[in-house]
Amino acid sequence: xxxxxxxxxxxxxxxxxxxxxxxxxxxxxxxxxxxxxxxxxxxxxxxxxxxxxxxxxxxxxxxxxxxxxxxxxxxxxxxxxxxxxxxxxxxxxxxxxxxxxxxxxxxxxxxxxxxxxxxxxxxxxxxxxxxxxxxxxxxxxxxxxxxxxxxxxxxxxxxxxxxxxxxxxxxxxxxxxxxxxxxxxxxxxxxxxxxxxxxxxxxxxxxxxxxxxxxxxxxxxxxxxxxxxxxxxxxxxxxxxxxxxxxxxx
Numbered sequence: 001x002x003x004x005x006x007x008x009x010x011x012x013x014x015x016x017x018x019x020x021x022x023x024x025x026x027x028x029x030x031x032x033x034x035x036x037x038x039x040x041x042x043x044x045x046x047x048x049x050x051x052x053x054x055x056x057x058x059x060x061x062x063x064x065x066x067x068x069x070x071x072x073x074x075x076x077x078x079x080x081x082x083x084x085x086x087x088x089x090x091x092x093x094x095x096x097x098x099x100x101x102x103x104x105x106x107x108x109x110x111x112x113x114x115x116x117x118x119x120x121x122x123x124x125x126x127x128x129x130x131x132x133x134x135x136x137x138x139x140x141x142x143x144x145x146x147x148x149x150x151x152x153x154x155x156x157x158x159x160x161x162x163x164x165x166x167x168x169x170x171x172x173x174x175x176x177x178x179x180x181x182x183x184x185x186x187x188x189x190x191x192x193x194x195x196x197x198x199x200x201x202x203x204x205x206x207x208x209x210x211x212x213x214x215x216x217x218x219x220x221x222x223x224x225x226x227x228x229x230x231x232x233x234x235x236x237x238x239x240x241x242x243x244x245x246x247x248x249x250x
């Protein structure tokens with residue numbers, strides 16, 4: 001009888017342990033199923049969310065690109081305007097500086113004989129006397145370049161050596177702003193606007209702003225044009241648009 005009780009107790013313990021293990025397995029399986037369900041739902045939610053987010057990102061990207069486009073156009077326009085202003089101011093500064101240097105150097109001989117950037121001898125004189133800034137010479141010192149990156153010349157007027165010119169090739173779009181500067185106050189006697197020999201307009205100083213605007217408007221669209229300032233010529237008021245002190249090129 002005692003042995004039977006021990007067996008029953010052992011059987012009861014085994015049954016209890018089996019039930020406990022079964023219950024634990026059920027709980028583990030339950031947790032595994034819950035975890036799988038959560039993972040699946042999370043992936044589904046993430047996928048749906050990703051799709052929705054992708055749609056919003058495209059709209060936002062288009063908006064950002066539009067803003068960048070507007071800012072880029074504005075930045076380019078602002079940069080172009082700033083560069084235009086810089087080139088004009090730089091050109092005015094160069095002309096006034098060079099005119100002063102030329103006057104000072106040639107004052108003892110009372111004429112401008114030998115001033116000619118078109119010839120090798122003339123360039124030697126200009127270089128030796130440092131009449132123009134070093135930055136305006138090209139690498140081999142055979143040509144001058146202005147703030148516009150275009151050709152630049154200086155020389156004495158023909159028909160007499162009492163005057164000299166400073167000749168800049170500029171962009172026609174900048175003609176009005178450059179030509180309307182108070183050149184008389186910079187001691188210039190006359191200015192000229194031209195493109196080739198087909199169009200030449202000269203203005204003894206002082207001149208009317210409307211004349212400057214009209215001349216630049218006629219030259220607009222021709223790309224590069226000539227802007228020439230004359231200094232120390234005799235009786236500048238005696239000259240007209242068709243009768244300016246000529247120089248060798250024309």
